[in-house]
Amino acid sequence: MTLVRDVKQVARGWRWTHRPLPPRSAEPHHVFTEPREFPTDWARSRPARVAREVILRAGLGPIVRRETTLHVDGLDVFDGLDEPVVLVANHSSHLDTALLLTTLPVEWQRKVTVGAAADYFFDAWWRAVGSALAFSTFPIERSGVGLSETPLRLLAEGWSVLMYPEGTRSPDGWARRFRLGAAYLASQARVPVLPVAIVGSYAAMPKGRGWPKPGRPEVHVRYGRPLRQADQESPREFGQRISTAVSTLLDEDRSDWYAAMRRAADGATPSPSGPEAAHWRRVWESTASPQSVRRPRPRAWR
Amino acid sequence: MSRPGFVLTVDERTPPLLMHSGESFRLEEFPLGSRVIYPPESLPGVPDVDEAIEQALLHPTDSEPLPELLRPGMRLTIAFDDLSLPLPPMRKPDIRQRILEHVLEHAARAGVDDVQLIAANALHRRMTPDELKTIVGERVFRSFYPDNLVNFDAEDRDNLAHLGKTDKDEDVEISRRAAESDLLVYVNVNLVAMDGGWKSTAIGLASYNSLRHHHNSHTMVHSRSFMDPHASQLHSSAWRMGRVLSEHVKVFQIETTLNNDAFPSQYGFLTKREWEWSLRDQTMFLGAKRGIDLMPAKARRRLFQSMEAPYQVTGISAGAVEPVHAQTLERVHRQQLVEVDGQSDIGVFGLPYLCPYNVNSVMNPILAACLGLGYFFNMYVGQPIVRKGGVLILNHPVPWEFSTLHHPSYVDFFDEVLSVSTDPKVIEQKFEQQYATDPWYVHLYRTSYAYHGVHPFYMWYWCAHALDHLGEVIWVGGDRRAVARMGMRSASTFADALEMATDSVGRSPSITYLHSPPHALAQVK
Numbered sequence: 001m002t003l004v005r006d007v008k009q010v011a012r013g014w015r016w017t018h019r020p021l022p023p024r025s026a027e028p029h030h031v032f033t034e035p036r037e038f039p040t041d042w043a044r045s046r047p048a049r050v051a052r053e054v055i056l057r058a059g060l061g062p063i064v065r066r067e068t069t070l071h072v073d074g075l076d077v078f079d080g081l082d083e084p085v086v087l088v089a090n091h092s093s094h095l096d097t098a099l100l101l102t103t104l105p106v107e108w109q110r111k112v113t114v115g116a117a118a119d120y121f122f123d124a125w126w127r128a129v130g131s132a133l134a135f136s137t138f139p140i141e142r143s144g145v146g147l148s149e150t151p152l153r154l155l156a157e158g159w160s161v162l163m164y165p166e167g168t169r170s171p172d173g174w175a176r177r178f179r180l181g182a183a184y185l186a187s188q189a190r191v192p193v194l195p196v197a198i199v200g201s202y203a204a205m206p207k208g209r210g211w212p213k214p215g216r217p218e219v220h221v222r223y224g225r226p227l228r229q230a231d232q233e234s235p236r237e238f239g240q241r242i243s244t245a246v247s248t249l250l251d252e253d254r255s256d257w258y259a260a261m262r263r264a265a266d267g268a269t270p271s272p273s274g275p276e277a278a279h280w281r282r283v284w285e286s287t288a289s290p291q292s293v294r295r296p297r298p299r300a301w302r
Numbered sequence: 303m304s305r306p307g308f309v310l311t312v313d314e315r316t317p318p319l320l321m322h323s324g325e326s327f328r329l330e331e332f333p334l335g336s337r338v339i340y341p342p343e344s345l346p347g348v349p350d351v352d353e354a355i356e357q358a359l360l361h362p363t364d365s366e367p368l369p370e371l372l373r374p375g376m377r378l379t380i381a382f383d384d385l386s387l388p389l390p391p392m393r394k395p396d397i398r399q400r401i402l403e404h405v406l407e408h409a410a411r412a413g414v415d416d417v418q419l420i421a422a423n424a425l426h427r428r429m430t431p432d433e434l435k436t437i438v439g440e441r442v443f444r445s446f447y448p449d450n451l452v453n454f455d456a457e458d459r460d461n462l463a464h465l466g467k468t469d470k471d472e473d474v475e476i477s478r479r480a481a482e483s484d485l486l487v488y489v490n491v492n493l494v495a496m497d498g499g500w501k502s503t504a505i506g507l508a509s510y511n512s513l514r515h516h517h518n519s520h521t522m523v524h525s526r527s528f529m530d531p532h533a534s535q536l537h538s539s540a541w542r543m544g545r546v547l548s549e550h551v552k553v554f555q556i557e558t559t560l561n562n563d564a565f566p567s568q569y570g571f572l573t574k575r576e577w578e579w580s581l582r583d584q585t586m587f588l589g590a591k592r593g594i595d596l597m598p599a600k601a602r603r604r605l606f607q608s609m610e611a612p613y614q615v616t617g618i619s620a621g622a623v624e625p626v627h628a629q630t631l632e633r634v635h636r637q638q639l640v641e642v643d644g645q646s647d648i649g650v651f652g653l654p655y656l657c658p659y660n661v662n663s664v665m666n667p668i669l670a671a672c673l674g675l676g677y678f679f680n681m682y683v684g685q686p687i688v689r690k691g692g693v694l695i696l697n698h699p700v701p702w703e704f705s706t707l708h709h710p711s712y713v714d715f716f717d718e719v720l721s722v723s724t725d726p727k728v729i730e731q732k733f734e735q736q737y738a739t740d741p742w743y744v745h746l747y748r749t750s751y752a753y754h755g756v757h758p759f760y761m762w763y764w765c766a767h768a769l770d771h772l773g774e775v776i777w778v779g780g781d782r783r784a785v786a787r788m789g790m791r792s793a794s795t796f797a798d799a800l801e802m803a804t805d806s807v808g809r810s811p812s813i814t815y816l817h818s819p820p821h822a823l824a825q826v827k
Contacts, residue, residue: 002592002595003588003592006329006588006591006592007588009318009329010318010329010584010587010588013317013318013329013331014317014577014579014584020578021315022315022578023310023311023312023313023315023316023577024311024313024315025308025309025311025313026308026310026577027312028308029305029306029308030577030578031305031578066490084533216622255579
């Protein structure tokens with residue numbers, strides 16, 4: 001019994017299920033060793049791909065469609081696209097990755113891999129294995145230690161890479177500033193960026209929930225046209241264009257394609273970061289499900 | 303690059319912390335906000351020890367090089383620290399052996415025939431031949447034992463020399479052989495700041511008649527601390543005596559300092575900061591702890607006592623006592639000193655299995671008290687880690703167990719003296735003389751392997767400053783009867799001890815844990 005107690009104490013104290021952290025006051029004295037990247041190549045092997053296809057098509061896909069009212073637009077952008085892309089989306093819920101992976105055309109779904117926060121998805125072996133198997137994730141350091149070689153290699157091997165340039169889930173449902181990692185990656189790999197807007201996932205499954213709200217909340221996934229870095233365009237400018245493209249898609253979801261295009265041309269696209277207001281009002285606003293795109297059923301009588 | 307020591311503030315990320323408790327160790331969880339003093343990491347050793355020794359002997363501080371002090375026909379006495387240093391004992395070859403061999407090579411080349419080696423054990427027990435051999439090495443042992451490699455005998459009246467008195471009327475009485483030599487070479491191991499300097503010769507080679515002037519309750523209460531020679535009356539007295547001694551004999555002091563590699567590599571987790579424990583360290587801890595808990599007591603003791611530290615030598619200085627010791631202190635501080643901001647209501651120490659007086663023996667309750675209230679409590683410069691009237695929590699089982707071979711007078715001291723009073727001043731007045739002159743204890747000291755009859759008194763005096771300063775002392779896991787005999791209280795768990803401490807220091811006390819061994823000397827501002 002003593003041994004069991006000791007093992008439990010050590011397991012708890014040294015966070016066996018999480019990434020170990022030095023005490024705050026020890027950080028100035030701590031020697032940070034370059035974290036060893038969790039190996040995920042196995043998750044792109046044939047058996048893992050087969051297992052993932054089963055998970056996505058027989059498990060996750062039906063669950064997403066049963067638990068949410070899902071609308072997908074813009075899948076025609078994949079027609080004729082025959083090179084890997086960097087998929088870039090706004091991010092406000094754990095539902096987002098499931099939504100994207102289950103709505104992609106099958107042949108793209110098989111060749112997409114997801115950049116996931118190393119300190120969250122790879123802090124414990126069981127979480128790392130689970131996410132790598134189900135979503136083909138690879139770790140991304142959020143601490144600004146520079147671009148990992150892994151996504152470049154994956155793009156070169158023909159895999160598309162899904163990234164959330166906000167770095168983390170939105171705390172209030174509104175988009176945050178896009179970091180430039182995706183733009184740099186696409187720039188270095190010379191591949192297009194495919195912007196995606198996800199609407200309603202925060203209302204359906206905000207931070208803190210592990211399952212969508214009951215009542216099949218409405219969620220929209222809207223794919224935009226691929227963007228390529230122009231010849232004289234810097235990664236910073238390219239990043240700005242990517243951000244604007246996602247904003248335009250969000251605007252398009254609220255209005256219509258042409259009106260959004262007009263506003264974009266006038267530089268009047270509403271900011272995806274939402275109104276300047278108290279936190280609770282921002283949360284209140286984003287917890288409303290998006291407007292239904294379903295046509296109202298014709299009434300039998302007036 | 304060795305990282306300096308620092309003070310950790312326990313937060314929710316802090317894993318449980320390792321705590322020694324006699325012949326075992328465990329993990330303890332500390333309240334959030336507690337402070338933990340971590341010693342600096344081990345400094346690198348000198349790249350070539352033999353070269354460093356030669357360098358020190360040939361280029362000493364404020365002295366002629368050793369070869370110039372040696373000549374045919376002279377009387378050369380070489381004294382050295384006994385087995386109370388270092389702790390744990392050093393992996394062979396002991397640094398004393400290496401230095402002795404260098405000194406003796408010079409003496410042989412100079413044609414010195416009259417050489418005597420004396421273990422400066424003062425009133426400590428004599429060392430066995432095997433223990434002597436461990437320290438001096440096989441070559442020296444075979445060349446000099448038994449006639450010219452001896453333990454110092456502080457009760458051999460014929461071989462003591464009274465050199466006079468200090469300006470404070472303190473008798474200076476030391477080994478006649480040492481005092482009447484043409485050259486006295488002293489080889490020291492300076493493990494902590496208390497060691498070395500004039501303490502080596504003026505205390506290590508002294509008789510009771512001389513020691514009583516500083517080994518008493520008054521001096522100890524006013525040695526604040528005895529790990530800070532500049533603020534220690536014990537050291538002031540030894541320095542006065544040393545100056546008298548230097549008028550009679552030329553002393554060539556050789557001092558060595560060690561780094562903090564106190565445990566073998568397989569027990570590396572004992573010296574690592576807990577949050578840096580690898581999975582291997584965690585497994586080693588669990589395995590070692592479980593193994594130790596299941597072991598029979600004898601096997602456990604044998605395991606611990608057989609532990610040898612892979613210490614590296616951080617420096618060697620030789621020459622005149624005082625400047626040499628200043629260099630030594632600077633190196634000791636570099637290895638052990640940690641700045642601490644202010645005192646605490648509660649101090650916490652985890653006491654290991656070993657103190658200077660139970661090498662190859664049992665740590666009886668008096669030695670446990672001396673280790674906690676004497677050595678650990680005094681590991682400060684400036685002011686104690688615990689505030690005046692604060693509480694000290696000590697972790698040790700305090701077994702009611704004595705070695706009748708090594709500590710016969712301790713048995714009687716514990717039964718007869720502490721049952722009458724635990725006040726150092728009272729027991730000094732009422733009982734010290736009787737124990738110091740008891741013929742049976744003197745006989746055992748001289749002919750067996752017993753500590754001197756007065757030695758348990760000294761151990762108790764070493765606690766005097768802490769007993770005077772603290773409001774309460776609580777032992778976690780201590781034998782209740784043994785702890786009560788010493789006038790203290792015992793708690794079953796660390797949490798209970800903290801709860802008991804609230805009686806004295808309130809419900810929101812500040813707590814400081816001295817994470818030692820290896821040694822950390824707190825510079826409390």
